[in-house]
Amino acid sequence: MLAVDDDPSVRDLITHYLGDHDFRVTAVTTEGEMRSVLARDPANLVVLDLRLGRESGLQIARNLREQTKVPIIILTALKDEADRVMGLELGADDYVTKPFSPRELLARIRALLRRSRMHETVADAVADVRAYRFEGWELNVRLRKLRSPTGEITALRNAEFNLLLAFLAAPHRVLSRERLLALSRLHNAEVYDRSIDVMVGRLRRKIEKEPRNPALILTERGAGYLFRPAVETLRG
Template structure:
């Protein structure tokens, strides 16, 4: 186990899980130079021990651990915590990368990787996580949003149409619609929507927002081909145009 102490006691704590000693040393040294606290371990058991005594801000997880299934570890982490997770994979292991993202990882990096890129991705993910916490604090006090006869029950994650029927929303659709309803009549860039809805791996799936907006439009717009509730602001992003009533309590 490798542990480092950053200059600031309030520095973000990254737990890196990789069975390659040279990779652990590289991560520890580089992040320490950029004011992070790092604990680098070789196994899930060591990772659990660290998380049990020293809360982390982010987990960096190699999917190809010797004798252990990194995908199962990622699934378990996501089920038990909201910690941001970046997975490390070999360039050829596309199936593992996709599966890791579907299991709840927030981003990935292929080996061999640039320490500078790793640092940039960690910082970006921590910013998104902090922003999500702020949004979550607001939403925690919101019971539902109403617009144009529709109602989105935040706690039940249920969308009710003006006629009373309930519509099923996938997790990403719910998060994106929630982001719109929390900031109505404001232009939101794709990047901002990705941050607010915490869609996975925005760098790769840079059109995810467009696809999901299309799905939501087909569910709530009278004419999805000529939308009037979620309108496109060319060169800027999207705007949710209706007035929104917020039900609290």
């Protein structure tokens, strides 16, 4: 794990607390140092302060996301809501506000690593999949395009694409909201369940004939959602 922060007290806190919980942490102060470490030893997660002296944590987050899929937790001041939003939009996976509780940071790291492993499992499952077909629809996995039964391209946001992909990779199975949150890589929100419910609602409006009376994505009360149609998998 890698921590990037120009405050020595924060670096020491992260290194010692996480070290006491069996995490191996390398702490650095600049993007250059971060890149040197990553070149020698790829990290499984990066904790990144957005307020670094002369460097922009936001730009570092952007560069990291463009070049790697490593999970990113950003650190921001409580008042810097705009920076948190921008950091998440640039591809960070979660955030913690300063001053922060080491226990909260540890909990968020563990949760993010669990979600990352779930996502990798689905990625492995669809690695050789070219497209999925269902009810006349076709999702081209490699081109990330959804074609309707009438041949039109239906635009999908990134989270909507990942959510539909999770359903298509596991049809006829009830998927919990927590699992769907992880697989769709939605950013943490105050109410996880509502985040998934909103995203499912958006997806239904795009693929269901009657979104208020869905026939494709069914709600399993108290358990999650189930994708009902038969799914054809095209490989190669």
